[in-house]
Amino acid sequence: MVMLDRLGVLMKELNETERFALAGGEYTTQHLKNIQLVISNWFNSINTVLPEIFTHSAIALAIYESNYMAKLFGKVIKDLEGEQLYQSIKRVPLAGGALIDESLAQIGENALQRIEYAIRDGMNTGMTPQQIIKRITGTKRLKYEDGLLNSTKIDIERIIRTLRSHISNQVYLYNFKNFNFEYVRFVSVLDGRTSKICAAVDGSIWKLNDSAKRVPPLHPNCRSILVPVSKDGRLIGNRSFVMDERKVRDIPKDERTQLMGQIDANISFKEFFNLTDNFFQKEWLGPKRYKLYKEGQFDFDKFFDPKGRLYTLDELRELDERTFKILGL
Structure with a gap:
């Protein structure tokens, strides 16, 4: 990667004072400003290219899902504007409140933070530029899965997959309404x-x-x-x-x-869970909740609050301290 090659060269040229400044997040000399510029340009390229690529695929997905829904339910969609539909979906927040654009921006921000932290920590602990770069890229022996860039790749895949799910479900709702x-x-x-x-x-x-x-x-x-x-x-x-x-x-x-x-x-999942074997139930609930479920006669629903959030063990203990004492939890 050109950015990392350039970073490696620039870090080799740093004197001890500059290494100390970089470890503290200070970009006071021209060498340090050049390093900051390389990182910033990389960050800006992610924030520019990724949304453009995603927008094209998102519009195509919205059109595909709409046509699929129409075919599935024997309906006809007239004058479907994929871009207009996608723009309306962008104004609908995901669970938790984030919008699509904010979620995409988060990818670049997380990547930038990882790179900056790795460089600062490397400078602070006396790592060579080569060691810092290897920490960012990972090692060939482990197929680069141990590098920070792989974490960024995993982040991108997770966020994109989630955003595509958001688009699909919003398209479904849009069509369900149109199909009455x-x-x-x-x-x-x-x-x-x-x-x-x-x-x-x-x-x-x-x-x-x-x-x-x-x-x-x-x-x-x-x-x-x-x-x-x-x-x-x-x-x-x-x-x-x-x-x-x-x-x-x-x-x-x-x-x-x-x-x-x-x-x-x-x-439902609750009914399915009640039909599964002990191994599955223990793996899914965890050993302590499984004991409450199996020996404490806790119903499946009792592990969740009215909004579907899993109660912590401390919260469950407050709700039923007597059962916890009987089971020795």
């Missing part, structure tokens, strides 16, 4: 990787215009969706389940028949 659906149901994924909040909310039904409805993504990498339903909230057919916390590709083929299958689509 009145109710939606929250559908999570039935497996061990599903978050606690999505598991708690799974199966919830709201009126489409209810501002209190929970719209995915509820967290980074959220896989949940909203689906249109009639007033009774019933779904047709089955849904898949994986009674394991591993991704399907990581489960040995000879184990899959025991851990994977189909179940009635109306079975």
